Amino acid sequence: MMNSDLKKPVDAAGTHPILASDSAQTRPAGAAGFFSATELKQISERLRRDYAPVFRQKKPVVCDPATLSASELLEISTWVSRTHRPALNSAKDLLLLLPVAPGRAYVYWNSPGIKPTAAGPNDCDRSLWLTFYLKAFGQPVADTGTKPMLHLALNHRAGPRQTIAWPENQEQVTCVAVLGQQHPDKPFVVLAQSNVVHLTNPVRLSTQPRPSALLSSGQFSASGQG
Amino acid sequence: MNNAFLSIILHAHLPYVHHPEHDRFFEENWLFEVITECYLPLLRVFDRLHQERVNFRLTLSLSPTLIIMLDDSLLQSRYLRHLHTLLALSEQEIARTKHQPATQKLARLYRRFYQNALRDYQERYQGDLLTAFGRHHQLGHLDLITTAATHGFLPLLNRSETAVHNQIKVGLDTFRGRFGFYPHGFWLPECGYYPGVEAHLANFGINHFFVDSHGLMDASQAPRNGVYAPLDCGNGVLAFARDPHSSKQVWSAQEGYPGDFDYREYYRDIGFDLDLDDLAPYVLNGETRSNTGIKYHRVTGANGDKALYQPQQALAKARLHAQDFVEKRRQQTAALAADMDRPPIVVAPYDAELFGHWWFEGPYWLEQVLRLADHPGDPLKTWTCGDYLKQISHHQTATPSASSWGEHGYCDYWLNASNDWVYPLLFKAEAEMEKLATDLRGLAVTPLQQRALSQAARSLLLAQASDWPFILKSGTHVEYATKRLLDHLARFNYLHDAIRKNRINERYLMALEIIDDVFPDLDFRDYDPGKALMGT
Numbered sequence: 070m071m072n073s074d075l076k077k078p079v080d081a082a083g084t085h086p087i088l089a090s091d092s093a094q095t096r097p098a099g100a101a102g103f104f105s106a107t108e109l110k111q112i113s114e115r116l117r118r119d120y121a122p123v124f125r126q127k128k129p130v131v132c133d134p135a136t137l138s139a140s141e142l143l144e145i146s147t148w149v150s151r152t153h154r155p156a157l158n159s160a161k162d163l164l165l166l167l168p169v170a171p172g173r174a175y176v177y178w179n180s181p182g183i184k185p186t187a188a189g190p191n192d193c194d195r196s197l198w199l200t201f202y203l204k205a206f207g208q209p210v211a212d213t214g215t216k217p218m219l220h221l222a223l224n225h226r227a228g229p230r231q232t233i234a235w236p237e238n239q240e241q242v243t244c245v246a247v248l249g250q251q252h253p254d255k256p257f258v259v260l261a262q263s264n265v266v267h268l269t270n271p272v273r274l275s276t277q278p279r280p281s282a283l284l285s286s287g288q289f290s291a292s293g294q295g
Numbered sequence: 296m297n298n299a300f301l302s303i304i305l306h307a308h309l310p311y312v313h314h315p316e317h318d319r320f321f322e323e324n325w326l327f328e329v330i331t332e333c334y335l336p337l338l339r340v341f342d343r344l345h346q347e348r349v350n351f352r353l354t355l356s357l358s359p360t361l362i363i364m365l366d367d368s369l370l371q372s373r374y375l376r377h378l379h380t381l382l383a384l385s386e387q388e389i390a391r392t393k394h395q396p397a398t399q400k401l402a403r404l405y406r407r408f409y410q411n412a413l414r415d416y417q418e419r420y421q422g423d424l425l426t427a428f429g430r431h432h433q434l435g436h437l438d439l440i441t442t443a444a445t446h447g448f449l450p451l452l453n454r455s456e457t458a459v460h461n462q463i464k465v466g467l468d469t470f471r472g473r474f475g476f477y478p479h480g481f482w483l484p485e486c487g488y489y490p491g492v493e494a495h496l497a498n499f500g501i502n503h504f505f506v507d508s509h510g511l512m513d514a515s516q517a518p519r520n521g522v523y524a525p526l527d528c529g530n531g532v533l534a535f536a537r538d539p540h541s542s543k544q545v546w547s548a549q550e551g552y553p554g555d556f557d558y559r560e561y562y563r564d565i566g567f568d569l570d571l572d573d574l575a576p577y578v579l580n581g582e583t584r585s586n587t588g589i590k591y592h593r594v595t596g597a598n599g600d601k602a603l604y605q606p607q608q609a610l611a612k613a614r615l616h617a618q619d620f621v622e623k624r625r626q627q628t629a630a631l632a633a634d635m636d637r638p639p640i641v642v643a644p645y646d647a648e649l650f651g652h653w654w655f656e657g658p659y660w661l662e663q664v665l666r667l668a669d670h671p672g673d674p675l676k677t678w679t680c681g682d683y684l685k686q687i688s689h690h691q692t693a694t695p696s697a698s699s700w701g702e703h704g705y706c707d708y709w710l711n712a713s714n715d716w717v718y719p720l721l722f723k724a725e726a727e728m729e730k731l732a733t734d735l736r737g738l739a740v741t742p743l744q745q746r747a748l749s750q751a752a753r754s755l756l757l758a759q760a761s762d763w764p765f766i767l768k769s770g771t772h773v774e775y776a777t778k779r780l781l782d783h784l785a786r787f788n789y790l791h792d793a794i795r796k797n798r799i800n801e802r803y804l805m806a807l808e809i810i811d812d813v814f815p816d817l818d819f820r821d822y823d824p825g826k827a828l829m830g831t
Binding site for chain 1: 315316317318450451454489490513696697703704705706707710712715716718719720722723724778781782784785786788789792802803805806807809810
């Protein structure tokens with residue numbers, strides 16, 4: 070839910086930690102003659118600026134760079150970067166499924182509880198598995214008893230990621246992946262479930278004869294700058 | 296005689312690099328280098344061709360971030376400072392090489408090169424390169440188009456259709472804000488196509504875009520005319536594909552023209568050759584070596600010593616290469632025309648920065664190609680894909696294959712072990728932005744809230760740039776790309792928190808508006824999926 074305060078007028082000074090010393094936050098109100106003429110003018114201007122009736126403005130307020138020095142800009146941007154840096158390791162389990170190419174999917178996970186250790190044959194962790202289920206529209210995932218499309222032991226050497234080659238008999242599917250632990254004689258424990266994704270396989274066109282001039286001479290990469 | 300068409304597309308893009316919080320910033324040189332070495336030379340080529348009444352047509356894609364940077368007064372003034380620094384360095388080089396006449400001759404050429412850049416930038420173009428490009432659009436030589444707002448790689452952003460919608464919308468709005476019209480063509484960043492993106496393009500009146508060759512060759516129906524005619528995606532938006540032959544002649548590191556032994560060697564720069572004491576005033580912090588732009592050697596050979604650059608020899612080779620390119624296109628299109636039910640169009644897209652920056656002689660080569668292609672009686676003409684669509688109707692319908700022009704042809708370069716950590720962060724921020732916009736549906740906001748919400752969306756867009764995962768994979772400037780990504784996400788998080796907690800610090804907001812001074816017309820309500828996906 071949206072914070073309902075959003076509909077109320079906003080105090081531009083706010084109570085942000087860095088403004089804790091702003092005297093406007095602590096000064097008692099009410100006494101006549103407490104404010105100087107200059108202060109009253111400032112308050113009046115601020116009220117007009119911040120609380121005037123709202124008209125939807127298309128253009129944002131034009132910023133005057135002269136109002137903030139380079140060092141102030143640096144100070145503010147540094148503070149924002151330090152205090153609001155995104156958490157690279159989410160506290161919640163995360164499993165991301167993305168199509169990387171026709172016939173290939175990319176799975177990336179970030180799960181605090183996953184520590185692959187038990188390497189089996191071919192560097193596979195026999196306790197951690199990725200399972201892919203077909204996803205029909207509106208159908209709940211992984212609780213249907215549906216037989217999974219793919220059930221793969223994780224290769225622990227690649228880190229929290231795996232590229233999956235898609236079965237060629239599936240032209241296109243909508244599916245989800247589930248990351249879980251599988252121990253002998255115990256039920257499969259789901260650790261994280263991915264987003265739903267639409268995956269395709271390479272098109273298998275009939276090789277109709279075409280004039281040689283029309284045939285592509287193969288793919289090579291471009292893009293020097295990114 | 297049947298016509299055949301050569302459609303050259305130059306895609307000009309740089310990530311938004313703008314650091315008013317620093318007196319000077321190394322990565323801002325990316326823009327300054329390409330203005331000097333690429334954009335000014337290209338404008339001079341177009342000016343000369345126009346003055347000499349050469350008929351030429353080509354497409355120029357200008358990315359929104361580049362448009363904004365070229366118009367930015369701070370960057371414009373810093374560019375002049377940069378040029379004056381290079382002039383001083385070339386003067387110093389002329390003095391240093393007084394006993395090396397051949398090298399000194401090159402140093403004098405560099406001084407003239409920078410003097411010309413300064414004169415043209417200040418006097419001829421009045422610091423306004425976009426208007427100069429726009430003039431060639433009005434004259435009928437250039438078809439100007441654009442791309443996604445921050446060059447977001449759409450096949451990996453399309454987990455949210457709203458994200459894709461806004462990358463396209465904000466990009467087109469930025470272009471229109473500067474040039475006064477919406478383009479008909481669209482450059483998909485990195486030629487990154489996924490089935491379905493054409494629906495977004497159709498919403499904005501776009502009628503064509505570009506994919507790599509396999510995007511068409513692996514389409515849902517075999518393309519009857521190979522990559523030499525577009526496919527209709529089924530909604531009236533057409534996909535043109537890169538011709539592998541003409542691209543390879545220019546792009547290929549092994550077989551491409553730019554690797555010729557007579558051309559200037561990009562990777563040999565006095566920034567790495569001279570004593571640091573001589574370079575101190577001209578390099579970062581007086582101690583970090585970097586390219587200066589002054590390069591005295593030619594490619595010479597794959598290994599071994601590099602010989603001195605011979606400008607006349609290089610230009611003669613560029614003329615030969617231009618003749619070779621045009622002649623091969625004539626032969627190619629003559630062969631194609633015999634097998635096709637319509638005039639063939641050879642689509643040759645390149646990064647604009649290849650011309651002049653990476654390949655110093657590139658603008659001169661392009662000028663010669665355009666001159667040679669304007670030959671009376673010759674069926675081969677330079678055209679744009681927009682021109683083609685005005686003349687040719689009824690196209691084969693099929694859905695192109697997901698594809699890009701990057702390594703391996705798909706998403707691999709932008710999604711791998713070096714950069715996969717980026718995506719959960721981007722998706723989380725996108726979801727939060729959409730939630731904000733959705734929660735505010737139908738509610739009035741104050742001007743200050745509006746500014747904070749719009750700035751949050753700008754931070755999100757800047758974080759979504761394809762450049763950051765690209766750089767993380769390429770391995771150069773990784774630290775900067777990582778910082779930029781995390782900074783933009785931190786700014787988004789800060790603004791998101793401030794809005795949610797109803798604690799907007801105007802001074803802080805203004806600081807972020809000054810630093811990330813992009814997309815002035817952006818409307819945060821476009822992040823409401825209910826609005827975004829209703830069309831435009």
